[in-house]
Every structure is written in C-alpha cells, then in structure tokens.
Amino acid sequence: MKNQALILLDTVERLGNLLRVGLRQSGIAQGLQPIHLQALLYLSEANRYSNTPQALAEYLGLTKGTVSQSLLLLARRRLIARHADEKDGRVVRLTLTDKGKEVLKELGLTNAWRDALQAASPARLSSATKVLKEALATLQARNGHRSFGVCLTCRHNLHIGPRSYVCGLTKEKLSSREVGKICREHSPVEENAV
Amino acid sequence: MKNQALILLDTVERLGNLLRVGLRQSGIAQGLQPIHLQALLYLSEANRYSNTPQALAEYLGLTKGTVSQSLLLLARRRLIARHADEKDGRVVRLTLTDKGKEVLKELGLTNAWRDALQAASPARLSSATKVLKEALATLQARNGHRSFGVCLTCRHNLHIGPRSYVCGLTKEKLSSREVGKICREHSPVEENAV
DNA sequence: CTCGAAACGTATCGAGTCGAAACCTTAAAG
DNA sequence: CTTTAAGGTTTCGACTCGATACGTTTCGAG
Structure with a gap:
C-alpha cells in the first residue's frame, strides 16, 4: 500500500x-x-x-x-x-x-478551476490549502527558494493604523492595495501555535 | 479579498x-x-x-x-x-x-516531498487529497482527458475472489500487483454518496 | 476480396525554452 | 581609485513542442 x-x-x-x-x-x-x-x-x-x-x-x-x-x-x-x-x-x-x-x-x-471547486465547502478548501502551504514553505526553505508571499503575511509588514502599513525592511509606506501583492523579500510570520 | x-x-x-x-x-x-x-x-x-x-x-x-x-x-x-x-x-x-x-x-x-509532509497528520493529508482529486477529475472530464487511475479504483475492475481480479473491459485476468498500476482505460467508480 | 478509412507511430520543420558561459554597465566596498 | 559584486543581455547548443506530412497495419463496407 x-x-x-x-x-x-x-x-x-x-x-x-x-x-x-x-x-x-x-x-x-x-x-x-x-x-x-x-x-x-x-x-x-x-x-x-x-x-x-x-x-x-x-x-x-x-x-x-x-x-x-x-x-x-x-x-x-x-x-x-x-x-x-x-x-x-x-x-x-x-x-x-x-x-x-x-x-x-x-x-x-x-x-x-473555480467551476471544478464550486462543490467543495470553504472549510475543506481552507484545510487543504493549509496542508499544501506547509509543504510549499518547507520545500522552498529546503531548496533556498524565496516564498514570494503577499505583504499581509510577511513579518516585515507593520500595520501602524487603519489602512496604514509600513514595510519594516525598506521603511516605506505601503498602500492597502499594495500589501495584497507579491514581494520578493517576503518572509513568513512564525506560526508556532496551530 | x-x-x-x-x-x-x-x-x-x-x-x-x-x-x-x-x-x-x-x-x-x-x-x-x-x-x-x-x-x-x-x-x-x-x-x-x-x-x-x-x-x-x-x-x-x-x-x-x-x-x-x-x-x-x-x-x-x-x-x-x-x-x-x-x-x-x-x-x-x-x-x-x-x-x-x-x-x-x-x-x-x-x-x-515525504520530508515536507512528515509533520502533517494522515487525516489531514487524506482530506486534502480528496479535495484535489475531485478538482482533478472535474478538470479532466471537462477537457476530455482520461483519468489514468489504477485498476483498484476503476469501475471495469472485477474482484472475483481473494487476490483474483478480472478487467471487465478486456475480460483478462489481472494479478494483484497489476491492479495497482495505471491504466489508460481507467474510468472512476461513481461515488454518489459522500 | 478489395478498397478506403481509421489508428498507431515516425520524420521534418520552425519557433521557442533552457542552462552555461561570456560580457557589459552600474553600484558598492576597500 | 581599484576591486568586487550585482543586474541584465547576448550567444551557443541541445531539446521541447505543435503542425504537418508520411508510412504501415488494421478494420469495415460493399
């Protein structure tokens, strides 16, 4: 088996x-x-x-x-x-x-793709996504690849106020539209708790 | 979002x-x-x-x-x-x-891959697999692709006794090793019940 | 039985991918 | 000011890939 x-x-x-x-x-x-x-x-x-x-x-x-x-x-x-x-x-x-x-x-x-998954419940999609994201992160780390996530999930991103963000790496302000985009310098937040 | x-x-x-x-x-x-x-x-x-x-x-x-x-x-x-x-x-x-x-x-x-997933529980892996297999089957059907599954999951496969199988399509006997292999004529069993 | 269509496979052509290596320009470091 | 590094481009050769044409074998219809 x-x-x-x-x-x-x-x-x-x-x-x-x-x-x-x-x-x-x-x-x-x-x-x-x-x-x-x-x-x-x-x-x-x-x-x-x-x-x-x-x-x-x-x-x-x-x-x-x-x-x-x-x-x-x-x-x-x-x-x-x-x-x-x-x-x-x-x-x-x-x-x-x-x-x-x-x-x-x-x-x-x-x-x-959207059609193919319309029958699946959001909870199951979310669960599947989580498993795959873990695998992806591990594989990327192991091979020295960057994660290329969005700022919202990056530990450099600082949420300093309502709709107000700053990248801790470049010290630059980011618009609320921009924090949903992909960044080369992305580094995932640590998630020790499940 | x-x-x-x-x-x-x-x-x-x-x-x-x-x-x-x-x-x-x-x-x-x-x-x-x-x-x-x-x-x-x-x-x-x-x-x-x-x-x-x-x-x-x-x-x-x-x-x-x-x-x-x-x-x-x-x-x-x-x-x-x-x-x-x-x-x-x-x-x-x-x-x-x-x-x-x-x-x-x-x-x-x-x-x-195995290393990357060793931390995940079998139950979560199984759940994720199920979601993705549904998506895969839908996409394949929609595009006229074959599913290329193994005989064990094929509706043509007949389990006629302990370790004894016959393909209903070709009427030929299949060894218990062979029913775990990929077949071009594979057609998934209907799964109406969840 | 013969003829034609269909199926499986191969060969050829041109556009494009891809890594490796060499090269150029600009920036940073000493 | 020289060296080193980084971002990009160019060139080369092997290979992918679809489209098309072609050859062989099988099968079906008359």
Missing part, C-alpha cells in the same frame, strides 16, 4: 501538469508559451520591489539569462514595458502594458 | 512549478529534461494496456509527434526499450530497461 503523502504528491503533480497543459492551450491563440503567461501573471501581482527580471527568474526558478529571452519576446509583442530604475541604473522595471492586462483578462484562466 | 478557491489554485500552481523545477534539477546530472523523467515515471507505473507512445502522449497532454521525439532520446540512452506488439503490428510496447529503473531509483524524487 502506498504512503498517504505519496498519493497526495501524485495528485498534485497530476494537477500541476494539467494546469500547465491548460496554460499551453490557452496561450496558443496568442502564440504564447506557458512561461509567458506565468510571467504576465507574476507581473500583474508583483509589488514595486519585485517587478524586475531577477525577481521573476527567482520566482520561476530559472536562470536570469533564460528569463531575459522570454522577456524579449513579451516586449516585442508589446505585452510588457521596460523602464530603467531611477535610483539604480542596473535594474530594469517591468510593467504590464494595457495590451498585456487585456490579454490576461480575456483568457480567464481561473474559470475552469 | 480573494476567493478561497483561488488561493488554493495559487498554491497548487506554485507547488506544481516547484516540483517541475525540482525535476529539472534532478535530471541535470543525467542530462535529462523534466519530460524525460515524467515519461520514465509513467512507464514504471503503467500496466500492460498503457505502455505505448499514444498512452503516454495522452497522459502528458502532448501530441504523439512530440512524445515520439522524447522517446527517441530515451531509447538512445538505453533507458527504455521498444518492442513491436505481437498481435497488433501498429503498436509499440515501451518498457524500462534495468538502467532506466536504476536511474529512477537513484534520483529518489519523492524524498523531499
């Missing part, structure tokens, strides 16, 4: 594969590969500290050279824009163009 | 991506791509109805032409063997060579 953890692994691998195939299928109309859609999705969620080629490479687990190639294509298609950073001449800031946002919206990548 | 289902989707996508990156990392020493390891893993689990290029293509969600290329490489490296089917001259049977089995064993692909 197979270990319970391995059955879950099989299921997650299968789902991951299916999602990737779905991504490929979705991108065909636009002539985009899965990695391109993943990059667009990331940039639509990345905060101002994390919208760079290097951060994207870390997020995707690829080398910077590889990512540079894919970004070249996205820029050629006018789906993203590149701007030099004002303070640091080495870094490039990546933003979605209106066309890029439009493409993401039209694809509606989450519809099928 | 984000939908609970979407948070789970994010987590699964992230995990799927991480597993893929891990697969890539694992294969580097052997000069193998993720898809090669996936093919080897599939063949190590496929039953006698499912060890063909066509079945593998359906399992991976790729075209047969693409899979044919990857199989060429695996055969060149002597990780798989191809044999013509005795009854049907069109089909090719794929089997892992001893070297292929050895490579899989040495990689130990499941160790990290």
Whole structure:
C-alpha cells in the first residue's frame, strides 16, 4: 500500500501538469508559451520591489539569462514595458502594458478551476490549502527558494493604523492595495501555535 | 479579498512549478529534461494496456509527434526499450530497461516531498487529497482527458475472489500487483454518496 | 476480396525554452 | 581609485513542442 503523502504528491503533480497543459492551450491563440503567461501573471501581482527580471527568474526558478529571452519576446509583442530604475541604473522595471492586462483578462484562466471547486465547502478548501502551504514553505526553505508571499503575511509588514502599513525592511509606506501583492523579500510570520 | 478557491489554485500552481523545477534539477546530472523523467515515471507505473507512445502522449497532454521525439532520446540512452506488439503490428510496447529503473531509483524524487509532509497528520493529508482529486477529475472530464487511475479504483475492475481480479473491459485476468498500476482505460467508480 | 478509412507511430520543420558561459554597465566596498 | 559584486543581455547548443506530412497495419463496407 502506498504512503498517504505519496498519493497526495501524485495528485498534485497530476494537477500541476494539467494546469500547465491548460496554460499551453490557452496561450496558443496568442502564440504564447506557458512561461509567458506565468510571467504576465507574476507581473500583474508583483509589488514595486519585485517587478524586475531577477525577481521573476527567482520566482520561476530559472536562470536570469533564460528569463531575459522570454522577456524579449513579451516586449516585442508589446505585452510588457521596460523602464530603467531611477535610483539604480542596473535594474530594469517591468510593467504590464494595457495590451498585456487585456490579454490576461480575456483568457480567464481561473474559470475552469473555480467551476471544478464550486462543490467543495470553504472549510475543506481552507484545510487543504493549509496542508499544501506547509509543504510549499518547507520545500522552498529546503531548496533556498524565496516564498514570494503577499505583504499581509510577511513579518516585515507593520500595520501602524487603519489602512496604514509600513514595510519594516525598506521603511516605506505601503498602500492597502499594495500589501495584497507579491514581494520578493517576503518572509513568513512564525506560526508556532496551530 | 480573494476567493478561497483561488488561493488554493495559487498554491497548487506554485507547488506544481516547484516540483517541475525540482525535476529539472534532478535530471541535470543525467542530462535529462523534466519530460524525460515524467515519461520514465509513467512507464514504471503503467500496466500492460498503457505502455505505448499514444498512452503516454495522452497522459502528458502532448501530441504523439512530440512524445515520439522524447522517446527517441530515451531509447538512445538505453533507458527504455521498444518492442513491436505481437498481435497488433501498429503498436509499440515501451518498457524500462534495468538502467532506466536504476536511474529512477537513484534520483529518489519523492524524498523531499515525504520530508515536507512528515509533520502533517494522515487525516489531514487524506482530506486534502480528496479535495484535489475531485478538482482533478472535474478538470479532466471537462477537457476530455482520461483519468489514468489504477485498476483498484476503476469501475471495469472485477474482484472475483481473494487476490483474483478480472478487467471487465478486456475480460483478462489481472494479478494483484497489476491492479495497482495505471491504466489508460481507467474510468472512476461513481461515488454518489459522500 | 478489395478498397478506403481509421489508428498507431515516425520524420521534418520552425519557433521557442533552457542552462552555461561570456560580457557589459552600474553600484558598492576597500 | 581599484576591486568586487550585482543586474541584465547576448550567444551557443541541445531539446521541447505543435503542425504537418508520411508510412504501415488494421478494420469495415460493399
């Protein structure tokens, strides 16, 4: 009999594969590969500290050279824009163009998933999410990967008042919209209690 | 605030991506791509109805032409063997060579996952698995994909005695070892009751 | 029995991914 | 001011991947 953890692994691998195939299928109309859609999705969620080629490479687990190639294509298609950073001449800031946002919206990548889970109760979804997040955090830590969570779950984030936040790392104020975005410097809060 | 289902989707996508990156990392020493390891893993689990290029293509969600290329490489490296089917001259049977089995064993692909989940209780793992399997089945059905489950969970499988099984589709006897393998013709049993 | 359609597999082509390595520019450190 | 490091780009070769065309074998209809 197979270990319970391995059955879950099989299921997650299968789902991951299916999602990737779905991504490929979705991108065909636009002539985009899965990695391109993943990059667009990331940039639509990345905060101002994390919208760079290097951060994207870390997020995707690829080398910077590889990512540079894919970004070249996205820029050629006018789906993203590149701007030099004002303070640091080495870094490039990546933003979605209106066309890029439009493409993401039209694809509606989450519809099928939402439908597939509409029968499940929120409590069970929440429980499953918790298990997987633990596994994810452990695997990321073990392999030296960053967690790329949102500021709201980051221990650097300081909630100094109603709708008023400050990042303890950069000492900068963050809007209530921005604390829901993904950050490269994210470090999860310790959760010793269950 | 984000939908609970979407948070789970994010987590699964992230995990799927991480597993893929891990697969890539694992294969580097052997000069193998993720898809090669996936093919080897599939063949190590496929039953006698499912060890063909066509079945593998359906399992991976790729075209047969693409899979044919990857199989060429695996055969060149002597990780798989191809044999013509005795009854049907069109089909090719794929089997892992001893070297292929050895490579899989040495990689130990499941160790990290097992460690990451050792703290979780079997009950919670089981609950999470159930949610994800429902989502997987729904997505597969919706996209016209096969489920590729094991005979033990297939409605064609007949348990006619202690350690004695027959596939209702092919009318052939199956060993108790074989009913734990993956089948292309798998069709899940109906589960109306929870 | 023969002809045609369907199924399984292979070969070829072009666009793109991907890591490795070399390289450039800017920033930081001494 | 020199060295070192960091962010990005470029180039190279092996490989993926879909599309398409092709060859073989099987099966069914007349």
